[in-house]
Amino acid sequence: MRILCWLPLLFLAAGVSAQVAQRPPLGWNSYNCFGSAVHEEEVRANADYMAKNLARYGWQYIVVDFLWAYDNPPGSRIGNPFQYRLGDGSYVPWLAMDSWGRLQPHVNKFPSAFGDKGFKPLADFVHSLGLKFGIHVMRGIPRQAVWAHSPVMGGGGVDAAAIADTNSTCPWMNQMYGLDMRKPGAQAYLNSLLALYAGWGVDLIKVDDISRPYSAAEIEGYRKAIEACGRPMVLSLSPGETPLADSAHVKQWGNMWRMADDFWDSWPEVLKMFGYAKKWAGVGGEGHWPDCDMLQIGKISKRGPVGPERYSRFTEDELMTHISFWCLYRSPLMIGGNLPENRALEERLLGNPEVLAVNQEGMNPRELAHDAGRMIWVSDAGGGALYVGAFNIGDSAREVSVDLYLLGIRRGVAVRDLWAQRELGRFGKTYSRMLPAHGCMLLKIIPYL
Known part of the structure; x- marks a missing residue:
C-alpha cells in the first residue's frame, strides 16, 4: 500500500523534475566568503551585483548557505555550529524554529523574516x-524539535521524537538527527518542509550531510517532497565523496551531487579534482550533474570558514585552469x-560567454591524455566541432601540443581561442603552445568541411 500511494508522485516527477537543471546550474553561494555568518544585506548585495553584471551570461542562482537559523554574534567569523544540552535536556543556542519543528531564518540575520515571513x-x-533563490x-530534523516533541504537520498525530533516528548524526554539526x-x-515531515x-x-x-555516508532513503524522501510541493526545485546533495557505486541512484534522485569534500584554493586540490572527475565521467547529463564544488574565485573567507580573509590564492593561470576545467x-x-x-x-573570468558556452552546451566531456605534465580533455561542440582543454x-x-589524430580528426582544422575570443588560424596535424606552470588553453576546434 505504501508503494502504491507514492505512484502518483513518481509519475509527477517526470513533470516537475524535468523543469530544472537541464544544463548545469550557474550561481553564487554564500559559504566560501561568509561561512555561517552571512546577513541579509550581503545576500541582497550579491544578488544585485549578479543581476547587473552576470545574469546576461546565464548566472542566476543566489544561495544562502548554512546556519541561517542561528544568530551569529556580532563580528563572528565562523559562529558556533554546535548546540549544547542543558540539564533538563533542552538545547542552547536555540535555533529559530516554528511549532512544527521546521527551522526558520533568524531575524537578527534576516530582518525581513520578522513576523513569520521566513525567506x-x-x-x-x-x-x-x-534571478532564482x-x-x-x-x-x-532538529534535535531541539525532538526534545520539544514538536508535532509533525500532516503526520497523523506523531511528533518529532517518533520519526527521528537518534543514532544517525552528523560528525561535524550536532544540531540534527537523521530521519x-x-x-x-x-x-510527512519532509513534505511539510518542502511545502514551507x-x-x-x-x-x-x-542538502548537507547526505552523500557521505550515502543516505539513499532520505535522498528519495527529499525528492518525493519536492514533487509533492509542486514547485520545481534543484536538489543539490552535499558533501562528497559521493560513492561511485551509488551513481545510478544519485543520477535518478538528485540534480547535482558533490564528488569530493570541500574544495579550496590549493593547487593539489585541483589535481585531486581531476581524478574525481575522471571517475565520474559519462554520468552527467540533462537534469543530473556531478559537482566539482564551488569556484574559488574572488574575495573569500571574509568570516571564515577556512583561513584569513583574502582573494583566492590561485595564480591567474591557476584560476583559468580552475574555471576552464569546471x-x-x-x-x-x-x-x-x-x-x-x-x-x-x-569580471573577465566570470563574464566570458564563449567559455561559459562550453559548460552549458558541450556534450560528453572526456579525458583523452594525461601524463606527468600534460592533460587534455574534450567535449563535443556539435557539427563535428570539439571543445578542447589542454592543461600544463x-x-x-x-610546450603543450594538441594532436588532431588523437582527437579523431584526419583533416585540417580551424582553431579558436575561447579565452581570447579570436581565431588562431588553420592547422594540419597539431596545434601547440607554450603554457606556463599550471596554465591552460581552452579551444574550439572545427574540422574543414
Missing part, C-alpha cells in the same frame, strides 16, 4: 531581479567569492 521577502527580492539545509524514513510521519520552502519561493535546496567537465558553477568586491580579473599540470612552463 519569502528575500526570495521575492531575488526573483524581482530575474536557494538555501542550504542540514539532513534530518527514519520507515516510520509513519517521516515523509515552496511558499517562500525557493528554487534550489542544498566548464569543460560541465560541473555546476557556484561562485564562492563576494561579488561586490570583484576586480577586473574576476606540471610545475614549470612547457
Whole structure:
C-alpha cells in the first residue's frame, strides 16, 4: 500500500523534475566568503551585483548557505555550529524554529523574516531581479524539535521524537538527527518542509550531510517532497565523496551531487579534482550533474570558514585552469567569492560567454591524455566541432601540443581561442603552445568541411 500511494508522485516527477537543471546550474553561494555568518544585506548585495553584471551570461542562482537559523554574534567569523544540552535536556543556542519543528531564518540575520515571513521577502527580492533563490539545509530534523516533541504537520498525530533516528548524526554539526524514513510521519515531515520552502519561493535546496555516508532513503524522501510541493526545485546533495557505486541512484534522485569534500584554493586540490572527475565521467547529463564544488574565485573567507580573509590564492593561470576545467567537465558553477568586491580579473573570468558556452552546451566531456605534465580533455561542440582543454599540470612552463589524430580528426582544422575570443588560424596535424606552470588553453576546434 505504501508503494502504491507514492505512484502518483513518481509519475509527477517526470513533470516537475524535468523543469530544472537541464544544463548545469550557474550561481553564487554564500559559504566560501561568509561561512555561517552571512546577513541579509550581503545576500541582497550579491544578488544585485549578479543581476547587473552576470545574469546576461546565464548566472542566476543566489544561495544562502548554512546556519541561517542561528544568530551569529556580532563580528563572528565562523559562529558556533554546535548546540549544547542543558540539564533538563533542552538545547542552547536555540535555533529559530516554528511549532512544527521546521527551522526558520533568524531575524537578527534576516530582518525581513520578522513576523513569520521566513525567506519569502528575500526570495521575492531575488526573483524581482530575474534571478532564482536557494538555501542550504542540514539532513534530518532538529534535535531541539525532538526534545520539544514538536508535532509533525500532516503526520497523523506523531511528533518529532517518533520519526527521528537518534543514532544517525552528523560528525561535524550536532544540531540534527537523521530521519527514519520507515516510520509513519517521516515523509510527512519532509513534505511539510518542502511545502514551507515552496511558499517562500525557493528554487534550489542544498542538502548537507547526505552523500557521505550515502543516505539513499532520505535522498528519495527529499525528492518525493519536492514533487509533492509542486514547485520545481534543484536538489543539490552535499558533501562528497559521493560513492561511485551509488551513481545510478544519485543520477535518478538528485540534480547535482558533490564528488569530493570541500574544495579550496590549493593547487593539489585541483589535481585531486581531476581524478574525481575522471571517475565520474559519462554520468552527467540533462537534469543530473556531478559537482566539482564551488569556484574559488574572488574575495573569500571574509568570516571564515577556512583561513584569513583574502582573494583566492590561485595564480591567474591557476584560476583559468580552475574555471576552464569546471566548464569543460560541465560541473555546476557556484561562485564562492563576494561579488561586490570583484576586480577586473574576476569580471573577465566570470563574464566570458564563449567559455561559459562550453559548460552549458558541450556534450560528453572526456579525458583523452594525461601524463606527468600534460592533460587534455574534450567535449563535443556539435557539427563535428570539439571543445578542447589542454592543461600544463606540471610545475614549470612547457610546450603543450594538441594532436588532431588523437582527437579523431584526419583533416585540417580551424582553431579558436575561447579565452581570447579570436581565431588562431588553420592547422594540419597539431596545434601547440607554450603554457606556463599550471596554465591552460581552452579551444574550439572545427574540422574543414
